[in-house]
Amino acid sequence: MKRQTNYVALFGNAGSSAYAANAYSHCQSNSNFDPEKASGYSSAFNLLRSNLRMYQLIRPLLFRLDPERAHHVTLTLLAWAGATPPMRAALRRLFAIDDAKLAVDAFGVRFKNRVGLAAGYDKNAAAVTGLSALGFGHLELGTVTRLPQAGNPKPRVHRVPTAQAIINQMGFPNAGVDALRLPPRSTLMFDVRMGVNIGKGRDTPLERATEDYCALFQRVYQRADYVAINVSSPNTLNLRQLQARAAMVKLLGAVTALRNRSTPRVPLLVKIAPDLSESELDDVLDAVGQAGIDGVIATNTTTSRAGVPPAQQGLAGGLSGAPLRARATEVVRYLARRSEGRLPIIGVGGIMTADDALERLDAGATLIQLYTGLVYRGPGLVREALAALCKRA
Numbered sequence: 016m017k018r019q020t021n022y023v024a025l026f027g028n029a030g031s032s033a034y035a036a037n038a039y040s041h042c043q044s045n046s047n048f049d050p051e052k053a054s055g056y057s058s059a060f061n062l063l064r065s066n067l068r069m070y071q072l073i074r075p076l077l078f079r080l081d082p083e084r085a086h087h088v089t090l091t092l093l094a095w096a097g098a099t100p101p102m103r104a105a106l107r108r109l110f111a112i113d114d115a116k117l118a119v120d121a122f123g124v125r126f127k128n129r130v131g132l133a134a135g136y137d138k139n140a141a142a143v144t145g146l147s148a149l150g151f152g153h154l155e156l157g158t159v160t161r162l163p164q165a166g167n168p169k170p171r172v173h174r175v176p177t178a179q180a181i182i183n184q185m186g187f188p189n190a191g192v193d194a195l196r197l198p199p200r201s202t203l204m205f206d207v208r209m210g211v212n213i214g215k216g217r218d219t220p221l222e223r224a225t226e227d228y229c230a231l232f233q234r235v236y237q238r239a240d241y242v243a244i245n246v247s248s249p250n251t252l253n254l255r256q257l258q259a260r261a262a263m264v265k266l267l268g269a270v271t272a273l274r275n276r277s278t279p280r281v282p283l284l285v286k287i288a289p290d291l292s293e294s295e296l297d298d299v300l301d302a303v304g305q306a307g308i309d310g311v312i313a314t315n316t317t318t319s320r321a322g323v324p325p326a327q328q329g330l331a332g333g334l335s336g337a338p339l340r341a342r343a344t345e346v347v348r349y350l351a352r353r354s355e356g357r358l359p360i361i362g363v364g365g366i367m368t369a370d371d372a373l374e375r376l377d378a379g380a381t382l383i384q385l386y387t388g389l390v391y392r393g394p395g396l397v398r399e400a401l402a403a404l405c406k407r408a
């Protein structure tokens with residue numbers, strides 16, 4: 016039987032209109048808006064983009080490499096481009112669309128647009144400027160843990176091209192929070208916002224997880240626009256148990272109490288799995304409402320293998336990409352409905368096209384994030400999504 020929790024009472028009304036799921040008003044007022052003109056593209060760049068379709072040329076080369084190696088190469092190139100003024104200017108002209116009409120407020124933060132980078136892509140904040148030049152409104156950096164850790168043995172990332180999917184079993188490899196290269200806000204380029212995703216260390220027992228999250232929060236909150244509490248990776252043993260009601264109330268209560276004593280006040284979000292039942296999602300909403308968490312990131316990768324060819328179903332880890340799309344949308348829709356549109360939701364999972372992006376926003380997300388879509392479609396996907404948002408007037 017469904018509980019009759021009053022989510023409106025839990026989340027309140029104050030300022031909620033800014034979070035409304037259907038808030039496309041920025042673009043709606045401008046039905047003649049032309050994203051091509053607004054982005055300042057010269058015809059030479061249009062020619063380059065449409066005729067060469069750069070990523071279609073680059074992708075076969077990248078796909079010849081082991082997926083993790085290809086990712087490393089991409090991130091290294093992006094870090095280099097970000098540090099090289101003509102290169103970052105070129106990336107910006109090719110991929111970004113800047114228009115004030117794309118801006119949106121979520122959990123008290125102004126974002127220049129709704130499209131962000133999902134956690135796990137830049138775990139150590141190595142390529143912040145290069146990634147910003149691609150046009151993202153925000154980057155979620157991490158997952159970072161308290162201590163450096165190597166993650167699971169390789170190979171631990173597998174492409175499933177026939178399904179436009181990835182199965183990864185990374186296990187939070189990262190250089191540790193002390194090595195996180197978060198740039199000071201004053202040096203950030205292109206008005207990008209930075210979220211930091213924090214996770215329990217592999218060797219931290221579950222009953223001491225709260226200590227990890229509190230210590231991590233304290234280390235990052237001054238430089239972050241929001242902090243994401245990751246309790247949903249399938250690749251850290253038992254981590255997902257932190258999504259159980261009692262564990263979540265305890266964890267979220269402790270971190271929000273710490274946040275409430277900290278200045279500036281940084282929004283706290285929690286990232287959840289797509290594999291939760293409706294009753295478990297209700298538990299999450301209860302815990303989020305009780306603790307005063309500002310929003311939910313839905314979703315992480317799934318343990319389901321639906322949509323994966325039989326030969327690859329045995330690969331261990333979390334599945335992302337196209338097969339996750341329907342379930343991730345369903346979770347967003349459920350959370351939005353149960354919270355009556357008052358809970359800010361970042362929608363992530365299987366967004367591979369501009370239509371997928373619009374669908375996720377229609378389901379109730381205020382912001383969206385990309386990961387696997389970038390691997391299969393390249394950075395043009397950011398631009399495609401932004402252009403669709405502009406056109407939808």
Ligand SMILES: Cc1cc2nc3c(=O)[nH]c(=O)nc-3n(C[C@H](O)[C@H](O)[C@H](O)COP(=O)(O)O)c2cc1C
Pocket residue numbers: 133134135136138157158172181183185187212245248286314315316334335336337339363364365366384385386387388
């Ligand atoms: C290789 C890889 C590594 C990831 N690492 C993290 C991580 O460290 N922390 C996290 O919260 N999510 C991580 N994710 C999950 C993504 O942030 C995202 O939630 C998920 O992939 C679904 O989105 P997508 O279908 O667009 O990829 C990772 C995903 C992939 C494919």
